[in-house]
Amino acid sequence: MATSSSSSKGWLNNLSTYASRIYFFLIILQIPLFRVPCRAGMCTTPIHVTSSQLIASEIVPVGAVKALLYPGAVANSLIKNMTFPSWNNLISIYNLTDVKRASAMTDLQRLEVLAGSYFSVAGAVIGILKPGRMSMFGTLLVIWGLVKEGILGKPVNTDPTKSIFVYPTMFIAMVCAFSSVKYDVKKVARSVPARPVAKPLQSSSKSKLK
Structure with missing residues (x-):
């Protein structure tokens, strides 16, 4: 019993670590979480949205954006046709070649x-x-x-082909994101100031002795 309880406590203590790893693979392997219009057309992952903005704004070098995209591109290519994507064609694969000329209102609205x-x-x-x-x-x-x-319809979108969609994997990402936060109950308890103990007045104590 002691061994099982200690192992369960160890698993709970490492829950944030496990959740962070699952969340990392969901993001870096570009598992579709949603579908939303962006500068690259329709984006389905946070990395796709981020990459389209980074390419358009030229904040970071293109090589850094490719390094961010490549793990997911490899995973998707292996699943679809068991081939490795070309490093040089990553920008065109993700439709990021013309994002600089795309309207910035698409991102500003979202x-x-x-x-x-x-x-x-x-x-x-x-x-x-x-x-x-x-x-x-x-x-x-x-x-x-x-x-x-x-739900609220802001901004209003009249084109059904560009309507947003949320995949069930978004729920998994949300659970992992919340579980990745480590709450130290002992630390919180130590940070709470102790309530002062009420002491009897000196005069009242003397009166009792009399």
């Missing part, structure tokens, strides 16, 4: 999805080294952006 994608990608990479709250914030921003457009 700032929550764009910012959430940035946080999701950064949180997935950083979470491998140290699990934190960045993945959770990014996932919440993406979900709010999708809800705002899909």
Whole structure:
């Protein structure tokens, strides 16, 4: 019994680590989480949204964007036709060649999805080294952006071919993002100041002695 309880406690203590790893693979392997219009056409992963913005704004070198895209491109190619994608053709594979000339309004109308994608990608990479709250914030921003457009109708989209869609894997990503946050109950308990113990007044104690 003691061994089983200790093993279960060890698994719970490492829950944030396991969740961060699963979240990392969901993001870096570009498992489709949603479908939303972006500068590259229709984006289905946070990395695709982030890459289209990075290429358009020229914030980072193209080689860094390719390094971000390549693991997912390899995984998708192996699943579809058992081949490796060409490094030189990555930009055209993801339809990122003309994103600089695409309208910036597509991203401005979906700032929550764009910012959430940035946080999701950064949180997935950083979470491998140290699990934190960045993945959770990014996932919440993406979900709010999708809800705002899909349910509240902001912005209004009259083209059914460009309507948003949420895949069931989004729920898995959300659970992993929340589980990756490590809550130290003992640390919280130590941080709570102890309540002072009420002491009887000196005069009342003396009166009792009399």
